Amino acid sequence: MAGQVVEGTNDGISAVAPPKKVLVIDDNHTIVELIRHAVQMHGKFNVIVAYDGVQGLEQFYSEHPDCVIVDVKMPRMDGYQVVRCIRGDSASAHTPLIILSAMVEEDDQLTGLLSGVDEYLAKPFKPSVLCATLDRVMQITPEERERRMTQLASGAQDQ
Amino acid sequence: MAADRIIDESRQDRRLRVLVVDDSPSERELVHKALGDEYQVRFVSGASEALDVVRKDIPDLLVSEVDLPEGSGLSLCEAVRTSPGARYLPIMLLTSRASIHDKVAGFQAGADDYVVKPLDMRLFNARVRLLYRIKGLEKPRRELGA
Numbered sequence A: 001m002a003g004q005v006v007e008g009t010n011d012g013i014s015a016v017a018p019p020k021k022v023l024v025i026d027d028n029h030t031i032v033e034l035i036r037h038a039v040q041m042h043g044k045f046n047v048i049v050a051y052d053g054v055q056g057l058e059q060f061y062s063e064h065p066d067c068v069i070v071d072v073k074m075p076r077m078d079g080y081q082v083v084r085c086i087r088g089d090s091a092s093a094h095t096p097l098i099i100l101s102a103m104v105e106e107d108d109q110l111t112g113l114l115s116g117v118d119e120y121l122a123k124p125f126k127p128s129v130l131c132a133t134l135d136r137v138m139q140i141t142p143e144e145r146e147r148r149m150t151q152l153a154s155g156a157q158d159q
Numbered sequence B: 001m002a003a004d005r006i007i008d009e010s011r012q013d014r015r016l017r018v019l020v021v022d023d024s025p026s027e028r029e030l031v032h033k034a035l036g037d038e039y040q041v042r043f044v045s046g047a048s049e050a051l052d053v054v055r056k057d058i059p060d061l062l063v064s065e066v067d068l069p070e071g072s073g074l075s076l077c078e079a080v081r082t083s084p085g086a087r088y089l090p091i092m093l094l095t096s097r098a099s100i101h102d103k104v105a106g107f108q109a110g111a112d113d114y115v116v117k118p119l120d121m122r123l124f125n126a127r128v129r130l131l132y133r134i135k136g137l138e139k140p141r142r143e144l145g146a
Helices: A029-042 A053-063 A079-087 A106-115 A127-138 A142-158 B002-012 B025-038 B047-056 B073-081 B100-109 B121-143
Strands: A005-007 A015-017 A020-025 A045-050 A067-070 A097-101 A119-122 B016-021 B039-044 B061-064 B091-095 B113-116
Touching: A020 A029, A020 A053, A029 A045, A029 A127, A045 A053, A053 A067, A053 A079, A053 B100, A067 A079, A067 A127, A079 A097, A079 A106, A079 B100, A079 B113, A097 A106, A097 A127, A106 A119, A106 B121, A119 A127, A142 B121, B016 B025, B016 B047, B025 B039, B025 B121, B039 B047, B047 B061, B047 B073, B061 B073, B061 B121, B073 B091, B073 B100, B091 B100, B091 B121, B100 B113, B113 B121
Parallel strands: A020 A045, A020 A067, A067 A097, A097 A119, B016 B039, B016 B061, B061 B091, B091 B113
Antiparallel strands: A005 A015
8 A cells, every 4th residue: 555645844743645646557467566565665646547648648538647657568559658648738837757668779668758757767667666656756846857858859959 | 833833842842841730820830939930830620631741742740630521530631641652751640649449540540640639748759759760660571561
């Protein structure tokens, strides 16, 4: 189970904040369970899951997760398309996004980053690295994300 | 001929050529502002006019509204994808249609990116450049059969 986060309030009484939600989108059920276990052991997030890109978008817009971990190769809609859908809508453009994929060629990773993902992790993954990455992307501010996107975009002029 | 001279001059201009399909004057103005002078921007109103342009002289990037007075952005995507030489043309749909169904339909029709209006000018400008770069990565991989 995800841990509860205790926050201070103005009147000095501690309040229990609801745990953050991570949406995991991957068509491999074993991988989903490995990720779920790693994230839940981390104790900061609840996990919701989807098994293809379209189901992932449905979960995203109904559950409003705080972060998304998505595979690339999936039925119906791939992970790059999911990332572009989320980044292309100003209502969701600043959601922390991680790709976790066995596609580890340089161009695969660059495509992910150019599509708008915050981090691109390779499978097989280490639970500690995944959780540290989760923590890191949750700290990225909209301004930092926009700055990074602009920097990546400006590289296009060099081609 | 004058038309030949225009095409020659257009080709001497090294800026990326963006074909924008949208019949709304206010949206055209916004897109033009967002892209600034970095691109050669050409506007058309309908899907068949856009397809004619693509077949005659493929632009570097296509940006289309989904709802058009004649045809639709989705049918345009499908037609472009089967048009000779336009297989790798980067296509962005720019629309106020924001449902999951619309987004999925856009990608299934062949779009590479889907941006929801109202237009965030900085976001849009960056995404146009990013999309062009992404498609540049895809082309050699697809040609190698990856």
